[in-house]
Amino acid sequence: MTIGVIGGGAWGTALAQVAAETEEVLLWARESDVVDGINRARENIVFLPGVPLSPAIRATASLADLASCSILLVVPPAQYLRALLGELPQTDRPLILCSKGLEAGTRKLMSEVAAEAHPDAPIAVLSGPTFAHEVAARLPAAVTLACRDEARGRLLAEAIARPFFRPYLSTDVIGAEIGGAVKNVLAIACGIVEGRGLGQNARAALISRGFAEMTRFGLAKGARAETLAGLSGLGDLVLTCSSVSSRNFSLGVGIGQGRAAADLLADRKSVAEGAFTAPVLQQAAREVGVDMPVVDAVCALLGGEAAVDDVIGGLLSRPIRAEA
Numbered sequence: 001m002t003i004g005v006i007g008g009g010a011w012g013t014a015l016a017q018v019a020a021e022t023e024e025v026l027l028w029a030r031e032s033d034v035v036d037g038i039n040r041a042r043e044n045i046v047f048l049p050g051v052p053l054s055p056a057i058r059a060t061a062s063l064a065d066l067a068s069c070s071i072l073l074v075v076p077p078a079q080y081l082r083a084l085l086g087e088l089p090q091t092d093r094p095l096i097l098c099s100k101g102l103e104a105g106t107r108k109l110m111s112e113v114a115a116e117a118h119p120d121a122p123i124a125v126l127s128g129p130t131f132a133h134e135v136a137a138r139l140p141a142a143v144t145l146a147c148r149d150e151a152r153g154r155l156l157a158e159a160i161a162r163p164f165f166r167p168y169l170s171t172d173v174i175g176a177e178i179g180g181a182v183k184n185v186l187a188i189a190c191g192i193v194e195g196r197g198l199g200q201n202a203r204a205a206l207i208s209r210g211f212a213e214m215t216r217f218g219l220a221k222g223a224r225a226e227t228l229a230g231l232s233g234l235g236d237l238v239l240t241c242s243s244v245s246s247r248n249f250s251l252g253v254g255i256g257q258g259r260a261a262a263d264l265l266a267d268r269k270s271v272a273e274g275a276f277t278a279p280v281l282q283q284a285a286r287e288v289g290v291d292m293p294v295v296d297a298v299c300a301l302l303g304g305e306a307a308v309d310d311v312i313g314g315l316l317s318r319p320i321r322a323e324a
């Protein structure tokens with residue numbers, strides 16, 4: 001079979017490399033230098049430099065070429081998902097969604113956007129603690145593969161599993177998506193704590209209270225608690241909140257050091273999804289009556305509405321309340 005990958009960023013390229021261990025892979029990339037670099041030099045010099053790519057990966061600039069693929073891994077930044085799936089010819093092939101975010105404007109999950117764009121395509125979600133450069137280096141990783149149709153989920157998991165890349169099955173698509181979207185916003189918060197030099201106790205407190213927010217919001221949206229406590233939720237939260245390998249955490253470090261979020265975002269070509277998800281998540285939480293003070297704090301700092309010390313002071317002076 002040929003596995004298709006939509007999106008030639010770091011994660012799409014790493015997933016192509018995983019799939020290419022045993023299958024032919026066709027990778028769609030938006031940038032012509034990425035397509036040429038993969039086909040000619042076997043390297044994605046723009047988004048995943050330094051990783052020699054498998055000869056089983058072929059890159060294309062035409063989404064229509066992916067029509068013949070058996071499975072499509074869909075890996076653009078979340079805000080471009082609808083437009084890209086709109087350009088993809090109608091398909092009934094399984095779409096495995098790998099982006100982490102909520103759509104601005106509609107506040108929809110990626111699975112909802114994909115179902116609207118391709119009503120005949122079975123949908124699954126792949127999410128978990130996976131830095132692209134480690135996966136591309138064949139270091140061990142585990143992910144959640146969520147699909148409402150359990151049997152189909154198992155087939156898809158078997159199709160993408162490799163000895164160093166281990167999917168765990170779930171039927172909780174909503175839970176898998178919410179974990180991945182929310183952890184990016186919380187990683188910005190943890191980066192701010194790091195950048196401000198507030199210490200590891202504060203970061204652990206933030207991870208824990210952030211997880212409480214993720215759980216409250218997830219349960220209100222129909223996610224299952226065990227999914228939120230699994231690889232795609234807590235697992236990814238811990239990874240992303242602990243390392244400057246995370247683009248979201250690094251963005252937070254810059255904000256914590258006093259730089260303007262707008263300047264930091266203007267400087268980068270890789271995506272920090274949490275910056276786009278944060279205001280959408282804030283609105284979505286308000287819609288379902290869920291209190292998310294850490295997310296509110298990140299929104300205030302991303303919008304340049306407040307000073308870091310004031311926002312942290314505000315979080316610390318909230319009324320004393322029960323932990324759970």
Ligand SMILES: NC(=O)C1=CN([C@@H]2O[C@H](COP(=O)(O)OP(=O)(O)OC[C@H]3O[C@@H](n4cnc5c(N)ncnc54)[C@H](O)[C@@H]3O)[C@@H](O)[C@H]2O)C=CC1
Pocket residue numbers: 007008009010011012013029030031047075076077078080098099100101130131132133269270271272273
């Ligand atoms: N990099 C990682 O370690 C992981 C990333 N993800 C998720 O994968 C998704 C993609 O992220 P990365 O591959 O890291 O991206 P990246 O940051 O490496 O690259 C940026 C991507 O944005 C695309 N892009 C820029 N402007 C665009 C436009 N106008 N229309 C369509 N695409 C455009 C570029 O083509 C490129 O693919 C995100 O949702 C991210 O959260 C998930 C797991 C791990």
Ligand SMILES: O=C(CO)COP(=O)(O)O
Pocket residue numbers: 100128129130131132184187236239240245246247248249271272273
């Ligand atoms: O999702 C990721 C790891 O699981 C990548 O995190 P960043 O987008 O913050 O780099």
